[in-house]
Amino acid sequence: METTSILPLLILISSLIPGTLIMLLREDQVPLRTFLNLLGAVAKVGLVGWVFAGYMRGEEYSFIFNLALDLTFALRVDQLGLFFAALSSVLWLVTTLYAIGYLEGGQHRRRFFAFFSFCVTASTGIALSGNVVTFFIFYEFLTLSTYPLVVHRGTDKAVEAGRTYLWYTIGGGTVLFLGVVGLFVTAGPIYFGQTEIIEGLISTHSTQLTILFFIMLTGLAVKAAIFPLHGWLPVSMVAPAPVSALLHAVAVVKAGAFGIVRLVYDVYGIRIADQMNLLTPLAIFAAFTIVYGSVRALFQDDFKKRLAFSTVSQLSYIALGVAIVGFLSTTGAVVHLVHQGIMKITMFFAAGNIAETYGYSKISQLNGIGRRMPLTMGAFTIAVFGMIGLPPVAGFVSKWYLGLGAVEAGSYWVVLVLLASSALNAAYFLPIVYRAWFCEPDQEAVPLLSSGRLETKALLLIPVVVTGLLSLAAGVFAAVAGSPLSIAREIAEKLYMP
Amino acid sequence: MTDLPTSPFPAFLVGLPVLLATLSLFFRARGKAVVGLAGSLLTGVMALFALFEVTRRGTVIHILGGWEPPLGILLRMDPLAAVFIGMTAVVGIFISLYAWRYFRAQEATTGGFPLFWPLWLFLWAGLNGLFLSNDLFNLFVTLEVIGISAVALAVLSGKKTALVAGLRYLLVAITGSMAYLFGVALIYGSTGTLDLGLLGQVLEPGTTTTFALLVITLGLMIKMAGFPFHFWLPPAHSSALAPVSALLSALVVKGAFYILLRLWMEVFGVSLTYAAGQLIGLAGAIAVIWGSWQAFMQTSLKLIVAHSSVAQLGYLLMIFPLLILAPGVTADSADWLSPAWTAGVYQVIAHAFAKASFFLSAGIIIMALGHDRIESLRDLVGHMRITALAIAIAGVSLIGLPPSGGFMAKWMLLKGIFLSGQWWWAPVVLTGSLLTAGYVFMLLRLAFAPAREKEAFRPVPRSLEVCALVLALGSFLIVLPADNLIQFLQSGEVFGTGIESIMEGGAHGND
Amino acid sequence: MTIHELITVILLVVGCFFFLAGTLGVLRFPDLFSRLHALTKADNLGLGFIAAGMAVYIASPWAALKIFFIWLFTLLASSTSCYLIARFQKEQEQTKNGKEGE
């Protein structure tokens, strides 16, 4: 096939090795651990950047290792994968910084950072996997590496949440496993992009392929938190803020969404999927989840819970975009993968900052918080505008494309769903913004952290500002080459105009 | 058959452990242990050399006494036997090292169980003999060697529960052996030979053959604790000493499976029926679900692990229906057989490593806590992180998550299931995985949970933890040579000519 | 029927009679000691007759010697076991009256 390259493997190793080393360190070797962590994170961003540059020049990277007979471990770089890998690596760097600040002085940090690194390894592995089997391996690895993070606090509540999380994800993984093996047996080892294999089989194995599609979709829908398989997401909010941020913005939920994208576009192929009417049920469930998540979010007083239900809703934009056939909606779906990540991570950072600095975790406590933490809340507000879909923030771009795509495909009801969702987004996010900026604080709040001149610790503040700005920039500079939108367009172009 | 290259290795693989076991009897307590450990290492190393020899020269044989079958007995070391012997060697070496340290640590209070060593070496000889044997009656003798030494090891602790469980185990084992032997008698009566290779050529289908197949299969299922004969396993395995539990579940039950696989593939190809396969598969399926569920309901670690063995052995039974296609069905792929039986072999290996590690970890925990009630596992991660890690890794392999050995086994099993068109087994495999995940993560959840009250964790030798961890890692590392291993297994015409009748059944549909 | 065979038959019939008598004794006598008495004495005698009958029938001195030895050993064995069983019973009766056996 293509020239074998160690580079994709290096991208994985850049977080795997630090993670392993951190595991072997002692708890009190803080500077070394921090150094390793940051080294890995920076290296990963650098490597992804390098590969990206190379890919742009037209080079191809793949790493293939035969596990057993026809079972192949394959890492391959393509645009979609790189896109997701870039998102993961950049957000990992930011989140690592945040986590160092957030967990300062906490317990079991060795374990935390080790698994944190593993988690990102899994996430980039998912991004770069070249075939279904490799994808599945990392998909399960992700489940395992996030479990210790969810139960990190060790409280009974956390452990209970961990259990729910596991039942859902292991269950989903098992169902996916069934589908993956079934696909393997029916169609052989499918590399992503080889849609012609399914195309060739469609006349003889139509029923099997349909069943397998839905089996795999069910498995992926668990992590993508599509109704009714979303139950684990709000519960696992007990995890520390960086974990929630990573889980809900990048690693876990995106793994599911990304998997759906891969399944539809690179395994079955959008044409076949459409032809076999596989996408309508997905569209319906996604649309319902969008509305359902928003409605549930309305009634949450817990800050992180509200964010979690918002995630449930927002994630289904991606699934919905995938389910609507057309260049524009595909662009919207792919770009939302990134946009939603940046915006949601901003929100979780902000929530974490507030909780860490003032100990507030309920929305009703947030009166006037904007005056005390202007930068944090500023970034949060940007993200809110994005979520609602106000220009020029990133979220607007994705919604715009999704809407256009729906119109293009003639699915006007989707436009209605999008509008309703936007309205609901506004309904549950704007009150927070309003409280934060325009309400008088109820009582005299004493910061739990002494942070000098800044509103909170620098390590907590910088990430939120950076991601806030990023989500603004992604919208403002959407038209510039190299922006998420431009890349998403290229991906969509390749799909529709071969 | 007899034109294959001969090698002295098979003779030594059986003789050496017996020699060392016998010699160790001349020593007193500590000396027995020294000789025993040295003997284990020696046997293990030699087994690995033998494995190497087979990879180099292919199947080798040893014609005992120079008398060729059918009058004499032939030892045959083909890739399948070599893989089982190699597995026994690796797992055996680590369990021996563990046992040495484990018994040393309690020498003052218990006397250090010196009898463990000769019995274990006898057991090892029996296992090697079983894997090498190519003779129906000789298989019976090796089964008995294994049975007696295994029960003797199981009751070594001298506790009441162990004795009762041991007696039940022994009676069941004798019953199984006798049922097997009855089948052997009928086979001998109708063919006049006991050699597996010859039988594969001359055995004719008929009432007698079918009945022999029935009693042999039942007898072996009793010995490998297949449902509904699983009742003896959990008490026997859970009440034994930790290294013994590891040996029993990792190696001993696999012996019966090995014979069953050999006989079905090599000898009874002519009289297998679809219904027989489905029945044994059903037993396996029930074992998977029931065993996992029972494991989930237990409150002591060793009982969880022991019930888990019932379930994991169920997977082994589930490969048998895949060998026989439904009447009129032709397989999609010409080679639908090899995923099925290699899945069985892989499951055996993966389970051996993972389960041995699990039981060794349980032993460490008992040593540290004085008991193994799982509510005391709280904050295990804080106290004994190596053991916790070993449990986690072994558990993940048991569940079958990638990229563990258990995953490879399940992958191939599911592949076999789909290739043979018997999709209805797939949900069982997955439900079993989920239930396994249930009890494994129940343990891990507790391991991560904060301690409610101060549990007194006594210090435990680090080397014990390392042994458990190495075996757990082994259950992952076996994925790396998977490709070579499977090719190796399929290289040596493992099942002689007998397998042809099974292949024909697949091609024409069975009647 | 030759004289040989006639003697054999007579000896066997006599032997069987004693066996029958012994068995009847075992079944009908009231206690262990008298049962033992019936069993050992009558049965050994019966066996002796049967052995003699066989010896006559085979009519070879070596075989006769062997048969004689068989009878002799049986005699020894049964008288020893008779003795032991009787002693056992006696001891047991004593323990029943006196101290409890451990």
Next chain:
Amino acid sequence: METYQIYNLTSAVLFVIGIGGVFAARHFIRKIIATIIMGGGVFLSFVSFAERDALTFADPVPHALVITGIVVAVASAAFALALARRIYQLTGEESFTNDK
């Protein structure tokens, strides 16, 4: 009916009696006896085939197998007996208390 056939049929009966005994009998000793009866059935089957296949002498292979088998069975039974007695001495139990 040939001699060997009588014993062959008997062997099946003894085997089944033995199996039944192993599962149904309660007392340890009876269970052990049942295994020996099972074995007796199996050995009878072997030896009856030996008689059937006799030429100048009966087939010696089954005879040898049976001798081996008897010794093995006795070793197992002796071990089982030791276990049973030990259990009795430790607990006073003469049967599996939770026996079905």
Next chain:
Amino acid sequence: MSVLIDGLLAILAIYLALQSLLAPRLIKSVFLFFAFGLALALAWVRLGAVDVAITEAAIASGFLGVLFLDALRDFSPAFPAKQKNPEAAHNVLVKNNTKSLLLSRIPLGLGLGLFLLIALEAVWKTPEGGGLTAAAEAFLPESGVEHPVTAVLLNFRAYDTWLEIGVILMGLLAIFAVGGIKVYRKPNMAAQDPMLRQVIMFFTPVLFLFGAFLLYFGKTGPGGAFQAAVLWGAIGILLHLGGKSIIEEIPRWLRQLILTVGILFFLVLGFLFVAGGNALFEYPRAYAGLLILIIETLAAISIAAALTAIFANLNQMKEDPNETESIN
């Protein structure tokens, strides 16, 4: 006529087997089991298997029967070793009778009945495989012995026999693992009882001679190591029962040597052949007869010692705690 005898014998064996399982009293079970063994031995003789008959009578019926009888000391109500669990006793003495056995086990009975029918059909329809008589006959001259069964046991299938010697040794080890069974027995019985002493003194040489005869005779006719071993083992048992005997005065290493010499010599000899380029147990044809005789003798010694030790371990005297460490 012959069918009648065989038929009666078969029915007797079946009856005894059933009764030994169903008899209400344990002691009756054991005695019926004895009788069952003897009936089987007769059946072996009828089938022309004299070797098997001797083995059956000596080991399965004789030795095992002695072990069972000895076990009755424990279980028999006459000698309560401990306060009995009343329910367990109830189980044995009352519940375990024919009626409840039949009533409570109808499903089992039906299943077994069906199984029996299939089994009967299977054995009835067994095709004639021909056996290995011809092969054994052809190779008998090369085996070094004249008796075919001995040839199979110690030459053609010597490996099985070697493993079997190992099984006996292992059985002994297993009983060690369980721990000795201590029973009440008057110390030094033989010294106090002139009758016993005379019997032991008479039987010891006779048994020894007879064993040696069987051993040597095994070369040409029925007999051999196992049969001889049981007779020699009987000497050991007699000496053990006789009270403080010479067994304990043998030094430990020698006792171990006696126990293991059979299997060790057999194996080391085999290894020597392997080293010489032959297969395991492949005797040089010229010395086969001699080597087999030596192996049989040593094996008989070891097996006899093992049988003695098995019995001695199940019958340790209570008064003298030092004896539990007899062989360890």
